[in-house]
Amino acid sequence: MARKIGSRYTVHQVIGRGSAGTVWLGEGPDGPVAVKLLREDLAADQVLVGRFVQERTALTSLDHPRVVGVRDMVVDGSDLALVMELVQGTDLRSRLERDGALPPQVAASVIADVADGLAAAHAAGIVHRDVKPENVLLDLAAAPGPGGAPRAKLTDFGVARLVDAPRRTRATRIIGTPDYLAPEIIEGLEPRAAVDIYALATVLYELLAGFTPFGGGHTGAVLRRHVTEQVPPIPGLPDGLWRIISECLAKAPASRLRAAELAARLREQLPSLAGLPVLAVPSQGRAPAEEQLSPGEAVYAEVDAGPGVHKRRRGPAVPLVPGAAPDSTRDTHTSLRRPSAEELAAYAAESRAQRAAPGHRRDRAALLRRRRMLAVLLATVLLLAGAAAAWTAFAAPEPGAGHPARPAVHSTAPRAP
Numbered sequence: 001m002a003r004k005i006g007s008r009y010t011v012h013q014v015i016g017r018g019s020a021g022t023v024w025l026g027e028g029p030d031g032p033v034a035v036k037l038l039r040e041d042l043a044a045d046q047v048l049v050g051r052f053v054q055e056r057t058a059l060t061s062l063d064h065p066r067v068v069g070v071r072d073m074v075v076d077g078s079d080l081a082l083v084m085e086l087v088q089g090t091d092l093r094s095r096l097e098r099d100g101a102l103p104p105q106v107a108a109s110v111i112a113d114v115a116d117g118l119a120a121a122h123a124a125g126i127v128h129r130d131v132k133p134e135n136v137l138l139d140l141a142a143a144p145g146p147g148g149a150p151r152a153k154l155t156d157f158g159v160a161r162l163v164d165a166p167r168r169t170r171a172t173r174i175i176g177t178p179d180y181l182a183p184e185i186i187e188g189l190e191p192r193a194a195v196d197i198y199a200l201a202t203v204l205y206e207l208l209a210g211f212t213p214f215g216g217g218h219t220g221a222v223l224r225r226h227v228t229e230q231v232p233p234i235p236g237l238p239d240g241l242w243r244i245i246s247e248c249l250a251k252a253p254a255s256r257l258r259a260a261e262l263a264a265r266l267r268e269q270l271p272s273l274a275g276l277p278v279l280a281v282p283s284q285g286r287a288p289a290e291e292q293l294s295p296g297e298a299v300y301a302e303v304d305a306g307p308g309v310h311k312r313r314r315g316p317a318v319p320l321v322p323g324a325a326p327d328s329t330r331d332t333h334t335s336l337r338r339p340s341a342e343e344l345a346a347y348a349a350e351s352r353a354q355r356a357a358p359g360h361r362r363d364r365a366a367l368l369r370r371r372r373m374l375a376v377l378l379a380t381v382l383l384l385a386g387a388a389a390a391w392t393a394f395a396a397p398e399p400g401a402g403h404p405a406r407p408a409v410h411s412t413a414p415r416a417p
C-alpha cells in the first residue's frame with residue numbers, strides 16, 4: 001500500500017523497524033530512497049520537531065561514501081520523516097546474529113570503513129553518540145573490500161541527538177546502549193567525539209570475539225565494568241590489533257585514537273591479517289538472569305521501560321520514550337539513571353573490596369596452591385621419565401648377553417671370523 005510523505009516522496013513497503021520508528025522503501029524525485037518514519041508520539045513532540053528542523057542542514061550536508069546520506073527531512077502534518085540513501089544489504093547486527101564472529105581481516109576492514117565515516121562526521125562537528133552494530137549497514141551491492149569484507153556505512157546520525165531533547169537529557173539520565181557507552185558518559189561528562197571511538201572499538205571487539213568486552217548480565221553491572229574494569233584480552237588476537245583496541249578503549253577519552261588515525265592504523269594491519277580464521281574465544285559466561293547485583297550496582301540499574309527490562313541483554317527494544325511499546329525485537333537505546341559521583345566512587349571501592357575480600361583471596365590462594373601442585377607433579381613425571389630413559393640407555397645388555405626383560409639386539413652383519 002503506497003503512502004505519500006510530504007509532497008515529494010511515496011513509500012511502499014516496510015523494510016525495517018527500530019525503536020524510533022519504521023523504515024520504508026520509497027521513491028523520490030531522484031529515485032529509490034529509504035524513509036524512516038518516526039513514531040507518532042515522537043512526531044507529536046514539539047521540542048523534537050523543533051530540533052528536527054534545526055538539525056536539518058547539519059545532517060543533510062554530511063556527505064561521505066561511508067555515511068548513509070540523509071537526503072531530506074520532512075515535517076508534514078503528523079509525519080516526521082528522515083529520507084535516506086537506500087542501502088542494498090543488511091545491518092551488522094543481523095550479520096553477527098547469522099554468522100557469529102568475523103575473521104579478523106574482515107572485522108578490521110568493516111571497522112576501518114566506519115571510522116572513515118566517523119572522521120568525516122567529527123570534522124563537521126557531529127558526534128554520532130549511538131555507534132553499535134545496528135547502525136552499521138553493509139552495502140552488498142558494492143564491490144567487496146580486503147578478504148571479501150562487505151563495504152560498511154554508518155547510519156542513524158543525529159537520531160540519538162534528535163530524540164535526546166533537552167527535557168530527556170537531565171543531568172541524571174543517560175541515553176545510549178549500555179554495552180557501547182564510554183565511561184565518561186556514565187560519569188556525567190559531555191559526550192565528545194571520543195565516545196564514538198570507544199563505541200566503535202567495542203563493536204570491533206564484538207566482531208572478533210562474538211561478545212562485547214563489558215556486556216552481559218545486569219545493566220548496572222555493565223556500566224560498572226565500563227568505569228572500573230580492564231578490557232578482557234582476546235586469546236589469539238594479533239598484537240597489532242589488540243593494541244588498537246586497547247588504545248581506543250582507554251578510560252581517559254584523550255588517550256583514544258582519533259577516527260582518521262583509527263582507520264589508518266586498521267588498514268596498516270589488513271595485509272598481516274589475511275587468511276586468519278575466526279578466533280575461537282570462550283564466552284565470558286555472564287549469565288543475565290543469574291547474575292547477582294552488588295548493592296552499588298542495584299542503585300543505577302533502573303530503566304525507564306519498567307522493572308525487569310534491564311535484565312535482558314538481547315531482548316525487546318527498550319523504548320526511547322517511556323510508555324511507548326517497543327516495536328523492534330532488538331536491544332537498543334536505553335534510558336537509565338546516571339550514577340552520582342558518590343555512587344561511582346562506591347562502585348570502585350566495591351570492586352577493590354571484592355578483589356581484596358577473604359573469599360576472593362581464598363579463591364586466589366587455592367588457585368595458586370593448585371598451580372604449585374600441578375608444577376610439582378609435572379616436575380616429578382619429567383624426572384621419572386628422565387631416570388627411566390637413563391636406566392634404559394645404561395642398563396642395556398651387550399649384544400648376545402641376553403636380558404630377561406629385553407631381547408638382545410643382534411647384528412645381521414656377518415661376523416668376522
Ligand SMILES: Nc1ncnc2c1ncn2[C@@H]1O[C@H](COP(=O)(O)OP(=O)(O)OP(=O)(O)O)[C@@H](O)[C@H]1O
Pocket residue numbers: 015016017018019020021022023034036068084085086087088089090091134135137155156317328330332333
Ligand atoms: N538507509 C537504509 N537503507 C536500507 N535499509 C535500512 C536503511 N536504514 C535502515 N534500514 C533497515 O531498517 C532497519 C531498522 O533501522 P532503524 O535505524 O530504524 O533501527 P535500528 O538502528 O535497528 O534501531 P534503533 O533505531 O532502535 O537504534 C535496519 O536494521 C536496516 O535493516
